[in-house]
Structure formats: C-alpha cells, structure tokens
Amino acid sequence: MPRKFTPKVVTANRLLEGDAVWLTAEGRWTPDMREAELLDEEAHAELRLLTAQSDAATVVGPYLADAVAGAQGPEPTHFRETFRTRGPSNYAHGKQVEL
Amino acid sequence: MYHYNDFDRAFVQERVNQFRGQVERRIDGSLTEDEFRPLRLMNGLYLQLHAYMLRVAIPYGTLNSDQMRTLALLAEKWDRGYGHFTTRQNIQYNWPALRDVPEMLQALADVGLHAIQTSGNTIRNVTADHFAGAAADEIADPRPVAELLRQWSTDHPEFQFLPRKFKIAVTGAAHDRAVIQAHDIGIQIVKNAHGEIGYKLLVGGGLGRTPMIGKVIEEFVSQDDLLPYCEAIVAAYNLLGRRDNKYKARIKITVFENGLEAFRDAVNEQFARTKPAFSGVDVKLFEEIRAQFAPPAWRNAPLKAYDDAYAADALFRSWADTNLTAHRAEGYAIVSVSLKKHGETPGDATAEQMRVLADLADLYGHNELRISHEQNVILPHVHKSDLPKLHAKLREHGLATANIGLVSDIIACPGMDYCALATARSIPVAQQIALRFEELKLEHDVGPLKIKISGCINACGHHHVGHIGILGLDRAGVENYQVTLGGSGDETASIGERAGPGFSAEEIVPAVERLVLGYLDLRSSPDETFLAAYRRLGPAPFKSVLYPEQEAKRERADAA
Ligand code: HEM
Numbered sequence A: 001m002p003r004k005f006t007p008k009v010v011t012a013n014r015l016l017e018g019d020a021v022w023l024t025a026e027g028r029w030t031p032d033m034r035e036a037e038l039l040d041e042e043a044h045a046e047l048r049l050l051t052a053q054s055d056a057a058t059v060v061g062p063y064l065a066d067a068v069a070g071a072q073g074p075e076p077t078h079f080r081e082t083f084r085t086r087g088p089s090n091y092a093h094g095k096q097v098e099l
Numbered sequence B: 001m002y003h004y005n006d007f008d009r010a011f012v013q014e015r016v017n018q019f020r021g022q023v024e025r026r027i028d029g030s031l032t033e034d035e036f037r038p039l040r041l042m043n044g045l046y047l048q049l050h051a052y053m054l055r056v057a058i059p060y061g062t063l064n065s066d067q068m069r070t071l072a073l074l075a076e077k078w079d080r081g082y083g084h085f086t087t088r089q090n091i092q093y094n095w096p097a098l099r100d101v102p103e104m105l106q107a108l109a110d111v112g113l114h115a116i117q118t119s120g121n122t123i124r125n126v127t128a129d130h131f132a133g134a135a136a137d138e139i140a141d142p143r144p145v146a147e148l149l150r151q152w153s154t155d156h157p158e159f160q161f162l163p164r165k166f167k168i169a170v171t172g173a174a175h176d177r178a179v180i181q182a183h184d185i186g187i188q189i190v191k192n193a194h195g196e197i198g199y200k201l202l203v204g205g206g207l208g209r210t211p212m213i214g215k216v217i218e219e220f221v222s223q224d225d226l227l228p229y230c231e232a233i234v235a236a237y238n239l240l241g242r243r244d245n246k247y248k249a250r251i252k253i254t255v256f257e258n259g260l261e262a263f264r265d266a267v268n269e270q271f272a273r274t275k276p277a278f279s280g281v282d283v284k285l286f287e288e289i290r291a292q293f294a295p296p297a298w299r300n301a302p303l304k305a306y307d308d309a310y311a312a313d314a315l316f317r318s319w320a321d322t323n324l325t326a327h328r329a330e331g332y333a334i335v336s337v338s339l340k341k342h343g344e345t346p347g348d349a350t351a352e353q354m355r356v357l358a359d360l361a362d363l364y365g366h367n368e369l370r371i372s373h374e375q376n377v378i379l380p381h382v383h384k385s386d387l388p389k390l391h392a393k394l395r396e397h398g399l400a401t402a403n404i405g406l407v408s409d410i411i412a413c414p415g416m417d418y419c420a421l422a423t424a425r426s427i428p429v430a431q432q433i434a435l436r437f438e439e440l441k442l443e444h445d446v447g448p449l450k451i452k453i454s455g456c457i458n459a460c461g462h463h464h465v466g467h468i469g470i471l472g473l474d475r476a477g478v479e480n481y482q483v484t485l486g487g488s489g490d491e492t493a494s495i496g497e498r499a500g501p502g503f504s505a506e507e508i509v510p511a512v513e514r515l516v517l518g519y520l521d522l523r524s525s526p527d528e529t530f531l532a533a534y535r536r537l538g539p540a541p542f543k544s545v546l547y548p549e550q551e552a553k554r555e556r557a558d559a560a
C-alpha cells in the first residue's frame, strides 16, 4: 500500500542570501514559514514543487518538507526544519532575531 | 614561512577573476544551479542550512599575522563577526552572501590565501602537526613537505576528478599530533639506519561511515622518491577506486577491498611510470621551499619574568602547566591558545580575538600562528620571558582558558546548527559538557581526556578517535547521541568502540559525567589517563557506569 500523504510545504534557500524561504500560495518566497502554503494533496504539492524548481533565479534546491497546520500557519514537524525557521542555537543569529 | 611566488599569485588571482565571472553569470541567469554548483564548490563555497558557508584553506595550519588580520577582516566585513576553525585546519565563515564572495576571495588572495580545493573530489588542504618547526621532539619540520605536496596537488590535472576527496597529513615527530593514521595518505618523517631523512607512508586511513586506521605501505621513501611515490599512490587509487558507490569510493575501501599487497603492487606499477617523469626539479623545489621555513633567530634572554610570575600567580601557573609545550629552542615555549572557553562554541574566534592574536604574534611570536586540528590557535615560538605579558593580554580577550587537552577542550563539528548534512546538533552538547565540568571543578584532576563530537556519520568532529566519542543521530525524529569509547588519534591510533544504546539530548551530558567520574574510581593512580585505564580494563567497567540501570538489572539477576 502506498504511504499516506502527509501535508507539506515547499522550501528552499535563497540564491543571493542563502537563507531558508518558503513558498506562499501567491507564489512568493517568504522567510516566515507561517506564511507558507500548506499542501494537503499530493498532486498539488508536486505541482507547486515544479513551480518552485522553475524559479532558479530566486532560489536553490527547493524540496517538499513535512509540516502541520498551527495556530498561525504551517509549522515544521522535524527538528531540522524547526532549526531552519530559527537559526543556530549557539548565537542569536538568523531568523530567530531577524523575523 | 612560505611566501607566494609570482606563479602562485597569478594562479590564485586568475581563479578569483574566474569565480567573480561565474558568480555574475549565475546571478544574471546564464548559469543554472547545476552548472554553478560544482564551480562554487571548487572555490570552497557550500550552501548550508541558514546561509552559504565559505571554507578557506590554511595550508598546514600556518598563518602569519597579516593573514590572520585578513581572516578577521572577512569575519567582520562580510560575515557576522566570527569564524569557525575546523579539524582540517581550515576556517569556515557561516554567513557570506553570494555577491560578496568574490570580494572575500580577493581579500584572501591579497595575503596569499584561498579556498581552492577545500571541497570536491580533489586533494584537499594538506594538514600537518600544528607544533611543526617548534616541537622539541620532531625529526624535521613537516611543513616544507606539506608545502611541496600543496604545490604538486593544487590544480594537478590528473587529480581533479578522483573517485572521492583525498586528504593528506604530515608529521615530523614520532608522537603524532596530526592524526596521520586517519588520512588517505599519512606521512611520517623518519630517519633510517644511516641517519638519512625519509618518509614512512601510510595509506587508507579515514573516518566517516567506515572508519579505518591507515596501513604502512612503505617504511622508508627517500626524498627523491617522495613526490613520484605519492603521485603513484593517487594514480593507482584514481584507477582502482570505485566510482559506482560514493560510500565505497575512498581509498580506505580501495585498499581494504584489494588488499594492501595488491594495492602496493598497483602503486609500484605506477611508480615505474611516475619516477622517470620527475627529473629532480621536485627535489630542487623542495630545497627552495625548505629554505623558506628556516627557523627565526632565537633570542637569548633571562627567564626571571617567567619564573616570578610562575611562583606568584596561580592563574598564570595553571595556564602555563596546561597550555605550554616544550620548544626545541632554549628559553622558548609553544603556546596553545584555547578557543574552548567554557560555554563557547569550540573553534570559534571573533574578529577582535583574531586581531589580538595577530598582534601578539607580531609582538612576541616571530609573526607566526598555527591552527590546530583540535580547533585551537598556536603561537609556536614565544620566549618564556614574554609569557606573563602575553597571558595578561589573552585574559583580557577571553583567550586564557587553561584547558588544553582536558575534558572541556572538545572538538565539535558545526552539526545541525549549520551543516546541511547533519543528523543532530553537536555544538550545544560540547557547550554543556564544558560548562558542567567547569561547575564540578574537576577537569584538572581528570587530566588528559579527548572528547570529540560529530553531528553525523561523516565524522568531521573525529568522534571515532576521541577517547570519548559522541555521534549525533536522528532516531525517529529526535536527536540521539551514541557514545564510543577508547578511540585515539595519536601514534597509538584506534577506533572507538560503541558503548551501547544512544542517549537523548537531555541524557548525554549526565552520561559523560558518569563516565568521567567512573574513570576516577577505576584508574590505578592519578597518572593513569582515561585512555590508559580503558585499554587496561576494557569496556565492561565503563559500560557499567554508563548504563547503571542495566548494571542494576544484572546484579538483581545474579542475586536471584
Ligand atoms: C559544514 C559543512 C561540511 C560538510 C558538507 C562536510 C561534509 C563531509 C562529508 C560528506 C564527509 C565524509 C566523506 C567521506 O567519508 O567520503 C566529511 C568528512 C570529514 N570532514 Fe567534513 N563536512 C563539513 C564540515 C566539516 C568541518 C567543519 C570539519 C572540521 C571541523 C570537517 C572535517 C572533516 C573530517 C575530519 C572528516 C572525516 C575524515 C575523513 O575524511 O575520513 N568537515 N565531511
């Protein structure tokens, strides 16, 4: 049996800055994951990933990451993705202070 | 120290210009990411979790003070005020913006530094004993050999697409501070029965997912044969090495699968070809390089200032006892400056600290600095009479931590705080272990103990050769830390053995504490180090302190 599809977001790193960004429903890249489009359906997710891949002038290495709906928008489910929304734990650098 | 000649300068400048053009073409869309990626990697530029990362080579860990000031400039102007020194004697900048990288490379090129071959399936930065040219126990300075290898391997047309990355380390002393047994080629300078200097060559060491200790392929290679022999090794590997499976592509697997004898035969076959091609220019070049590494003019001065401070100042005494190493010249000491202040990130230095170190090298250190694979900075030549002033200045800048070789002198890779390949974080574990032992005020009693932490199986943090190794893994979406025991990276190198089930992020620091306290009970005397005790007693008693519940269960079962 194929595995059940779990909700996703499209994420990537920005070409110029290299920081983590997420794809919104309007097709904009946002540094704030909560603004991302939560993709509940597999076919639609694949389509959004294709859109992202065609945006090579803006981002590098787009992929689908697991996410769940939270009070303020999509939230990560894996700690790696959580770190990408925050920044490193040894300095107050990155999104934890920039957003 | 070696200074770039016109050829070196022109070559590095040309590479900067090329990369500037490549970045422009990526940004204007003429290059795709697939086209650009290998080009940026060739110039040490990675894309990590939160930003780009630029890895700059510090050949055999040697820097002059101007170069150190340039590293500080990069940190300040194009990064976030700090840099991370790594186990491969490189420095990594964690936050550069793509557009700025050509400028960074230009600033580096202006002082004879670059980021070439710090990535990719090439011969990487050649590392060496960080006490080279200063250590009392060395046969000869390993850096001229390392420089010769650097010149030979840089842009070597035959070796730009090896099956996998290739790492070479050189030591000039029998006591191995360069971990040569965990390198693709390890080189030890030796003397034969006639008193001639030559090279003992090891192949097939490496860490990563299949850790292996290097094997001696040749006990004595003469100076004339060194480059042709190294070329023969890499050529044999280039032909025999597997390209079908990235995990089996390192020379350690080639040697393992073919057997050392067959591999040696293949090398000798290549040697018959390479040897005649070297006309002796290499030996002449070596002599020229060697002249550039002539020791500085040593100073003769009274030691009173040192003796007085040692007698009067407990802090200075503790630092001197822990952070100094015997120097080959009378009245001198090798100073290890710890970048492991308790609670700080191992290997990180701020731009200000780098400048202070550069100034101190100018004032007291014959203008030389080293980066150790243990992620500390070395001032290799300091006259003892200058040590009290030097120590005072280090203290002002958070650089006087007296912990070299102790529990808190931990190697840690960037782990999941920065690295895109990581399976768990390593920096916070290092910070917490250091803080805990600072609290316990025990580390000087514990004595020499090497803890090494990697954030994934690639083992950049050398965990396999830590007396206590910690490997961060992802177990069902949670950080989990596996402990290995009894590893060592010196001339008695060994790969640590897994102790048992892993620990959660909350459990790992107490687990290390149990181990260390347990060792204090187990050692035969305060002179028996952790590693010696482990080698004498074997893993069982250490496992019992590490897993007290299992031990209790076993005792209950025995009683029943
Ligand atoms: C953050 C970017 C980094 C990436 C992407 C990276 C990648 C890797 C990979 C893939 C391997 C395993 C290669 C193999 O066995 O074929 C490896 C090994 C290694 N890396 Fe890194 N690494 C990074 C940072 C570092 C740092 C910061 C250090 C030093 C602290 C380092 C030093 C080493 C060492 C010593 C090894 C193991 C020795 C060996 O090559 O067998 N790396 N790295």
Ligand code: SF4
Binding pocket: B413, B414, B415, B416, B419, B420, B421, B422, B423, B454, B455, B456, B457, B458, B459, B460, B461
């Ligand atoms: S060991 Fe893994 S996590 Fe650590 S730097 Fe290397 S690749 Fe990254």
